[in-house]
Amino acid sequence: MTRVLPAVAVALCVAATVAWAVLGRGDFWPRWVYFGFGTVAAAVFVFRRALRTSSGRRRWLVVNAAFGGLLIAADLTIYVLSGGGYFWPVWTTLAVSALLGLHAYVVSKPPGKRERELAARVTSLARSRSGALDRQAAELKRVERDLHDGAQARMVSLALTLGLAGELLRRDPDGAEKLLLEARSTARSALDDLRAVMHSIHPPVLADRGLLDAVRALALDLAVPVTVAGTIEGEPSPAVETAAYFAVAECLGNVVKHSGATSAQVVFAAPLRVTVTDDGHGGVDPAAGSGLRGITERLEAVDGRLEVTSPAGGPTTIMITIPI
Known part of the structure; x- marks a missing residue:
């Protein structure tokens, strides 16, 4: 043409x-x-x-x-x-x-305040979208690796064990019984691996009991005593709940591993603001570790933000804010 x-x-x-x-x-x-x-x-x-x-x-x-x-x-x-x-x-x-x-x-003419805000918003959305895609790809690789190295390997072992047990069933019933017991143990381990992978994707307690109770259940398994208080107004979406849960989980994991704290506190406030405080030695640098950067990137995907206050000598306060 x-x-x-x-x-x-x-x-x-x-x-x-x-x-x-x-x-x-x-x-x-x-x-x-x-x-x-x-x-x-x-x-x-x-x-x-x-x-x-x-x-x-x-x-x-x-x-x-x-x-x-x-x-x-x-x-x-x-x-x-x-x-x-x-x-x-x-x-x-x-x-x-x-x-x-x-x-x-x-x-x-230089852009006005509204244009600057829109430009900053576009930049933030582009960065959070890119970060979300990268995290999704990394998460899929991690799940694939966990399934391949954990549950899949155990299921292959289970199949082989059951095959050997079937061959020994008539000529060596005692040996077949031992193999069946071993297969039962392998099956339980495979189920545990599958539960661990499912928990890392979306904890069942989060879907069953909500964000507040899920954090309370998480706090019970930590070596540092953690007090969970406050309430949540409204009904956060599953994506928001998941982002908030894993952000709090990462913060509490850092408290246990790095802070040297003897106690910590998690306080929820409306609409969805979570404050994690510990009495550790402080001096946390948000730009130094990958953990807090990962939390920030996860929160940006749901328009959330992370604020860290951690003077030398403590205490450390991390505030997570997500709009509902």
């Missing part, structure tokens, strides 16, 4: 020229046919270049400049083809120049 149209335009121009010659010549009216097709071709070329070579806030300024330049060029061509006289294209030139100057002034 892109080659047919130029060919049709050339053919029509040639036909117009032949018709002018056959009809006795006189005023060379085919020049208007040339002008029409030339204007269309110039417009296509100019606008394609303008759209390809510009982006961002200046994109439409470049497009408008291309349109204005094409309009001025068309008026000048018409002025010349029509025989000159009063130079009326000056008004078109002044109007286009004024509009382009106003547009350039608007574009050159």
Whole structure:
């Protein structure tokens, strides 16, 4: 199609020229046919270049400049083809120049507060989306590895053990019984591995009892005494609950492993704000460890944020805020 149209335009121009010659010549009216097709071709070329070579806030300024330049060029061509006289294209030139100057002034102004907020929001969403995709890919790889190295390996061992037990069942019942007991133990271990993988994806207690009770259950298994208090208003979505649960779990895991604390406290407040405090030695640097960075990236996926206050000597306070 892109080659047919130029060919049709050339053919029509040639036909117009032949018709002018056959009809006795006189005023060379085919020049208007040339002008029409030339204007269309110039417009296509100019606008394609303008759209390809510009982006961002200046994109439409470049497009408008291309349109204005094409309009001025068309008026000048018409002025010349029509025989000159009063130079009326000056008004078109002044109007286009004024509009382009106003547009350039608007574009050159620094962005306002609202535009800066929107730009920051877009940047944050792009970063959180990229982080969410990376975490999802890493999580899938981890689940695949856990299933391959854990439950799958045990199921293969279980199948082999049951096969050997079947072969020994008639000629060595005692040996078959031992293999069956071993197979039973392997099956239980495989179930434990599957439960561990399921718990790492979405803890069953979170789906059964909600975020607050899930954190209470988590606190019971920690070596450091943890007090859980407060309430949650509304009904957080499953994604929000999961993000908050694993964020709190990571914070409490850091308390046990790194803080040297003797006690910790988790307080929930409306709409969904979680404060984790411990009496450890403090000095936590959010940028130093991958754990807090991972929490931050997980929370960004649900528009949440993490604030850390940890002076040297303690205490450490981590505030997790997620809009519902």
